[in-house]
Amino acid sequence: MHSAPSVSPPRVAVLADDLTSAGDGAAPFRRAGHPARVLLSGSPLDGHGQEDGVLAVDLGSRLLDEAGAVARTRAAARALAGAGLLLKTVDSTLRGHVAAEIRAALEGSGRRAVVIAPAFPAEGRTTRDGVQYVREVRVDESEFARDPAHPVRTADLARILPEAVLVDAGRPDALFELLPEGGLFVCSAATDADLDRIVAAVPDHRAVLWVGSPGLAAALARHHARTSASSAELPPSVRPLVAVGSANPATRRQLALLAAEPGAVSAVAADPLRAADTPVRILHTPHERRADPGELTRALAASVAALAGHAPFDGLVLTGGETAEAVLRALGAHGIDLHDEPEPGIARGTLAGPADAPRVPVVIKAGGFGDERTLVRLHALLTRVPS
Template identity: 60%
Template sequence: MDHRNDSSPSVAVLADDLTSAADGAAPFRRTGHRARILLRDDASERDESAAGVTALDLAGRLLDVAEAAARTRRAARTHAGSDLLLKTVDSTLRGHIAAEIRAAYEGSGRRAALIAPAFPAEGRTTVRGVQRVRGVPVHASEFGRDPVHPAHCSDLAELLPEAVLVDAGRADELPAAIDKGGLIVCSAVTDGDLDRIVDAVDAVDDVLWIGSPGLAAALAARYARPEAMPVPELVPATRPLVVVGSANPATRRQLGNLRAELGSAGVTVATGDPGASVAELSAADARILTLRTPDERHTTATANTLTRHLAEVTRTLVAAGTVDALVLTGGETAAHVLGQLDVAGIELTDEPEPGVARGVLLGSRNIPVLIKAGGFGDDDLLLRLCALAAGAGRSQGEG
């Protein structure tokens, strides 16, 4: 089936954490599609009559490799009928990359899996099958030192030895490779390379697409709607809460700049009673509140306790009306927070910057939320996102 002239294919995005789901869906929202993120792949949560993009947080990074693969395989089988099936992967190759790719391919029933993890807008490129961040192989970058999910390998040929490698600029080789079937790793160093990869494939439902926000943006551009679907109204926030669970140095610098520029009130959660954090933030008179985990490394058990406390504090502040918008950084943090709020997911409104998704919570608590992955953005990103939440800023997609 050739959907080249169809502006509204059905799209399913399978992700291993919440920010990856948002990254995969947000470019489609930006090109006019309705887009939702669901926290559970549950038939009771799915609206089969709703057109647009459904992104699923399968939470694979929180599982062991066997269960992550099994969950991915089931989801790929469930959503195999989608016109366009996208499995997102981290652009720094963290998580159960190889196992989930193989599982998604098996479950999808597609002729071939086309793997293009480059995200040039954030300096993540694929050169002869090796994933790099600003020119450095990912395992040798700060992402190789991630205290929770480090990148152990940069070479996709090593991770997936059965795959065929296609260099950047040789997209004309893809149709023949797809005909043969199997896994195909595509190098790409620019957005133009990703556009050429997408344009080289005529039968979109022959392929399982595997990539990061760069590939999602290229697919979304090819299938842009002539008229945008309506989005929920975003009410300007009077007091946003910024929740930082990511240990990535980029996010820590962003938080430091935010507090230095705006004098926000901030709390670092501890492993004790989270009530003290609630009391301190509730009593603050700053117009932006921040909540973070400590900088130092922790055992897995301690890290889980701290993340749970972030979510509990956030839930209490939202329920009391102390805050009226959320800025969430880090996929696991965002998932825990939304889990505590007992919402089905997020209805996306736009992608204000690459790697950032904005929307409203699905359910009774329909407050605005912005989500970004820990390693994305320059040092002023949180400043801009708080301005957007307050209605004082403009997204990069606005004229």
């Protein structure tokens, strides 16, 4: 992560622990009229032309040990401390190095106060009395507690951040009195209206570090909306590719429905897809994960790169943050220029890379997001075929 002093501060900076979090943290601002770019981890922060827009940085810290995650988060927060609005995204099911990265971002940013609101009501993720739920089930009792790579250990934010003050959903106005003293403030929220009230209760948005999931990003974007940015419609894809690396049960159900579409070809390696003359081509990691998840992700990315060279695709759907990161890196991209947010928590854009690289449309989705037909709809969005 580069932290050279020549970095021009963007209007909005988003620090995320993986690629899908960066995409769905920036996408609401794009919808609200801000130009936005998402950078892969390790990319230089300067020279991306987002001084008047949004720069979302994938720190790749979910794959690191805690010490590495802290160092990378602190450095990025310091480099982007001059942003008008600084948002540290966290997973809405509390996976990853949540507490360590929040503290590191606070230290690097130089802010005195942190407003933490991880609720994402559109996906059924809510915060009640400082405890995180997914569709009314504590996240540490949900399927996310059994995540093979990043299991959730506790749903209680008071245990994760014992120094934090809990702010009730019915009293967000308490922030007005609490913030001048500094510290960490965990805000409960069950609806988008609750998140809007939290945002409205903070008198100076530049003075705090914001921490949350796409729900908070959307509330901040609504508060800071600009005139809608006009942009050309992305061209339809004729031969898109769907790459699924997430082991989340919700994504696997989505994969099963897409694979059942007429003519669909689904495989765990590139060879069966090379000669497949169908618009529904799917690469995925094995359903039974007996190998290291990182090895499976790298193998999937290598298969995508192999197809790019021998059976080119003109659109991508990527599911799972680590999958998306690995695939884009294998394709030589350094990020994504965002186009829109077709569904809550899902980002669509074009690959950003070398000047001679093709501007391939891409959609990225976190593993646990969406209903059972989400992948069918996203594939149809790329091809403009009614779903």
